[in-house]
């Protein structure tokens with residue numbers, strides 16, 4: 139399986155299943171990433187997405203984490219991108235929801 143996976147500044151990861159990209163006609167992720175104001179870190183190489191900056195540059199913030207590539211791939215591509223972001227406050231909130239009785243919430 140060919141995969142492009144890289145770490146991003148928040149501590150999350152972006153994982154692209156390049157096997158799905160070969161047959162993708164839209165290459166929508168590359169188009170949206172290179173829209174002015176976006177991260178502009180993806181380019182096409184041998185017909186699949188590739189990183190323009192180094193892995194270290196991406197991890198230090200070249201990727202703006204706008205999540206547009208994942209959304210565009212979901213809507214117009216082959217659903218090849220999975221972005222994982224650490225959300226400790228959400229985890230804490232969900233844990234609180236399950237541990238706090240309903241009648242005490244919002245007090």
Ligand code: SF4
Nearest residue numbers: 159162167211215216
């Ligand atoms: S839109 Fe999705 S399937 Fe198409 S090239 Fe980009 S990551 Fe691959």
